Amino acid sequence: MSFVLNIDAPWGYGKTWFVDRFVEQLVSSGRRVAKINAWQNDYADDPLIPVMAAIDDVIAPTARGKKKALWRKVKANGASIAYSFVRGAASHWIKKGTGDALSDVINVVNNENLEAVREGSEHASDTFLNIIDKNAEELISKFKIQSRTIEQFRSGLSHTIKGTSNDSEIDLLFVVIDEMDRCRPTYAILLLERIKHIFETDYVVFIIATDSIQLQHSVSSIYGANFDSRSYLKRFFDRTYHLELPSIEKFVESQVAKLPLSQLEMPANYSAKDSILASISCFDLSLRDIQQCLDHFHSIVTSWNASSLIQFGALFPMIIAYHKGVDPDISLTYSDKVANIVSRSKKNMISYHFKKVTRISDDDNISYPFQVMAKYIYLSSKSFEDLIKFTPEDSVTIWIFNTFLNEMKLNTGDNSRNDRHSAINTYPALIRQTGRLSV
Numbered sequence: 001m002s003f004v005l006n007i008d009a010p011w012g013y014g015k016t017w018f019v020d021r022f023v024e025q026l027v028s029s030g031r032r033v034a035k036i037n038a039w040q041n042d043y044a045d046d047p048l049i050p051v052m053a054a055i056d057d058v059i060a061p062t063a064r065g066k067k068k069a070l071w072r073k074v075k076a077n078g079a080s081i082a083y084s085f086v087r088g089a090a091s092h093w094i095k096k097g098t099g100d101a102l103s104d105v106i107n108v109v110n111n112e113n114l115e116a117v118r119e120g121s122e123h124a125s126d127t128f129l130n131i132i133d134k135n136a137e138e139l140i141s142k143f144k145i146q147s148r149t150i151e152q153f154r155s156g157l158s159h160t161i162k163g164t165s166n167d168s169e170i171d172l173l174f175v176v177i178d179e180m181d182r183c184r185p186t187y188a189i190l191l192l193e194r195i196k197h198i199f200e201t202d203y204v205v206f207i208i209a210t211d212s213i214q215l216q217h218s219v220s221s222i223y224g225a226n227f228d229s230r231s232y233l234k235r236f237f238d239r240t241y242h243l244e245l246p247s248i249e250k251f252v253e254s255q256v257a258k259l260p261l262s263q264l265e266m267p268a269n270y271s272a273k274d275s276i277l278a279s280i281s282c283f284d285l286s287l288r289d290i291q292q293c294l295d296h297f298h299s300i301v302t303s304w305n306a307s308s309l310i311q312f313g314a315l316f317p318m319i320i321a322y323h324k325g326v327d328p329d330i331s332l333t334y335s336d337k338v339a340n341i342v343s344r345s346k347k348n349m350i351s352y353h354f355k356k357v358t359r360i361s362d363d364d365n366i367s368y369p370f371q372v373m374a375k376y377i378y379l380s381s382k383s384f385e386d387l388i389k390f391t392p393e394d395s396v397t398i399w400i401f402n403t404f405l406n407e408m409k410l411n412t413g414d415n416s417r418n419d420r421h422s423a424i425n426t427y428p429a430l431i432r433q434t435g436r437l438s439v
Helices: 015-028 047-061 066-098 100-106 111-119 126-161 185-198 210-223 227-235 249-258 271-281 285-302 312-323 336-338 344-355 367-378 394-414 425-437
Strands: 002-009 033-036 171-176 206-208 239-242
Touching: 002 015, 002 249, 015 033, 015 171, 033 047, 033 312, 047 066, 047 171, 047 185, 066 126, 126 185, 126 206, 126 344, 185 206, 185 210, 210 367, 249 271, 249 285, 271 285, 271 312, 271 367, 285 312, 285 425, 312 367, 336 367, 367 394, 367 425
Parallel strands: 002 206, 002 239, 033 171, 171 206
Antiparallel strands: none
């Protein structure tokens, strides 16, 4: 019998990275591997077709003589199974559209009604009963034919795989499927059912990467919220391997090492690493979320043409908030918008620190980057004339205050202009502009 292994991990935690390298290891050891990106193929009417195409790419080049002829029969049986499914699905929707589906008539005539019809058959239309009997025979005949075709497919596939490898001890075919949880729900469920019912044969190993929680949602969307989707999915997998969650700190360290530090500026004792880690905790971000935010950040750095340095403590938290659905702006109400998307347990804490912008607590690491961002926004909203009247109280605010003063003098070279503002005022437009190329 076939073996189905589920590689389970949340979205953004490295399933594809793991699967790609696992495939490389299998291939380097001489194993035959058919790899399928389910999401790229979910336009197909029947997932059996892309699975067969991927297997054909592996088997066909090495099949010779009798094996080649046998593989042709296997493909013909597979095509017949897929054709029967597509034709059945198309027929169903055509009949539904025209309202003349015989199946609807048969469903109406349930067991009780059918018995009543048979009891009064001497008064009923013999033609009607003959139609039902004829269609029943056709359905049974088609079912038997399809069952034989599936059995021939399984047997032929097993015999084709066995002995076609270069090493007689390596007779397994690995079929690796990724991105299933990104497919439309109906396709994902049908793919699992095809694997379980059609490919239940020797020498085939399926490795399926999924986010089980997301896949459960897909099942529930089809069968209803009260359906036990977790137990249903367990029927399809022989074993499940749960990927160990990666070290978030090591990941962030590797990303911080790529930052263009010569183009950035941060307050004294401000750590980009700690800021990102705190943001992850604050917004429950996945590693993929952080990667996308950093990609967005690098796009802005690439297009930056101002003479002043980029303020990481202001820009990066704004990018995170943007990716969480908050449109950036330089206003005192922006803090409340960001606070609304913070998890409930931390919402009041973040909102408080946004409003209390002239203070910063040393023992509150989670909200720290957003406290700093709030200080930037508060001071950047002031003109040069208002800024020079402001009296900062803590070390971070003093640092930002002096940075803004120097920036305004550097950018204009005209100390007589009192309407000058910091370049941070351009951040919202830059975030929106580069965000149009979001991944």
